[in-house]
Amino acid sequence: MSKQTATRKNGEQKSNSLTVDAETDERLVDSWTDYEFDGEAAISVENLDVYYGDDHAIDSISMDIPEQSVTALIGPSGCGKSTFLRCLNRMNDRIDSARVEGAVEIDDENIYEGDTDLVKLRKTVGMVFQSPNPFPKSIRENVSYGPRKHGDVNVGLLGRLLGNDDRTVEQEIVERSLEQAALWEEVSDRLDDNALGLSGGQQQRLCIARCLAVDPDVILMDEPASALDPVATAKIEDLIEQLAEEYTVVVVTHNMQQAARISDQTAVFLTGGQLVEYDETEKIFENPESDRVEDYVTGKFG
Numbered sequence: 304m305s306k307q308t309a310t311r312k313n314g315e316q317k318s319n320s321l322t323v324d325a326e327t328d329e330r331l332v333d334s335w336t337d338y339e340f341d342g343e344a345a346i347s348v349e350n351l352d353v354y355y356g357d358d359h360a361i362d363s364i365s366m367d368i369p370e371q372s373v374t375a376l377i378g379p380s381g382c383g384k385s386t387f388l389r390c391l392n393r394m395n396d397r398i399d400s401a402r403v404e405g406a407v408e409i410d411d412e413n414i415y416e417g418d419t420d421l422v423k424l425r426k427t428v429g430m431v432f433q434s435p436n437p438f439p440k441s442i443r444e445n446v447s448y449g450p451r452k453h454g455d456v457n458v459g460l461l462g463r464l465l466g467n468d469d470r471t472v473e474q475e476i477v478e479r480s481l482e483q484a485a486l487w488e489e490v491s492d493r494l495d496d497n498a499l500g501l502s503g504g505q506q507q508r509l510c511i512a513r514c515l516a517v518d519p520d521v522i523l524m525d526e527p528a529s530a531l532d533p534v535a536t537a538k539i540e541d542l543i544e545q546l547a548e549e550y551t552v553v554v555v556t557h558n559m560q561q562a563a564r565i566s567d568q569t570a571v572f573l574t575g576g577q578l579v580e581y582d583e584t585e586k587i588f589e590n591p592e593s594d595r596v597e598d599y600v601t602g603k604f605g
């Protein structure tokens with residue numbers, strides 16, 4: 304057995320053990336491989352466990368997620384990728400049977416401690432889901448929904464009553480968000496049309512615009528392109544890479560080529576909710592430490 308020692312952002316030394324099975328010669332990373340990177344961690348996860356009733360879905364995961372980059376979470380069906388992603392903005396709170404232990408630090412605060420403001424948390428850490436889910440309202444209202452809800456924009460009767468009808472501010476936010484989501488040119492002349500009239504790919508970019516409108520730091524994406532055709536998928540992939548210049552993006556994907564194309568680092572989850580390896584994407588796909596990861600990324604199982 305050989306030992307590798309890594310240092311996490313908080314200076315704590317972690318020892319990751321690589322075991323070689325004497326009989327099969329298989330290389331196994333027992334727990335997780337730490338990943339050292341330049342820059343700051345946007346999210347720091349420490350000893351995270353998730354249970355659904357008695358089922359242990361996430362098994363003591365620790366990892367730092369670098370800011371302004373794309374982190375891909377990959378692994379076979381049911382290994383806990385979505386569960387882990389939902390922990391990052393406490394979406395699992397909505398599932399009665401889910402119990403979360405451990406810490407997720409964002410802006411130096413453990414979001415599972417004290418009186419975390421969930422509305423504020425989900426503004427800072429936005430989420431885009433697998434199937435586009437725009438509201439059955441106009442394109443403009445979809446984008447301005449969040450800023451209105453958070454009181455950043457007062458329009459209509461409320462705005463007039465408060466003496467500040469922010470139509471111009473609303474228009475600026477709508478335009479900026481749609482531009483960032485690479486949708487502005489396609490919809491600028493029909494902002495008051497119903498969003499449900501858009502194509503699936505356009506609807507997904509609208510959902511990304513809706514998320515960007517409240518000015519998040521982190522964007523979580525759960526299989527954001529799996530319901531889309533190849534052309535729409537390519538647009539979402541380009542967009543994800545652009546967004547990472549400004550935001551921290553964490554994306555769950557079943558598509559390994561997609562992870563290889565768009566991410567800076569990749570975390571591989573395997574059955575039992577374990578993080579088996581986490582490293583630069585190139586390293587994971589070309590020279591992983593663990594044989595199980597090699598088998599998975601080369602398609603031998605999964």
Ligand SMILES: Nc1ncnc2c1ncn2[C@@H]1O[C@H](COP(=O)(O)OP(=O)(O)OP(=O)(O)O)[C@@H](O)[C@H]1O
Nearest residue numbers: 355360378379380381382383384385386387398400
């Ligand atoms: N709401 C829930 N209630 C009970 N068990 C759940 C719930 N959501 C997920 N699980 C269980 O937790 C485990 C991890 O599921 P999760 O959906 O996080 O995996 P995944 O890797 O994202 O899977 P997939 O790739 O198929 O979406 C599975 O055993 C699943 O059955």
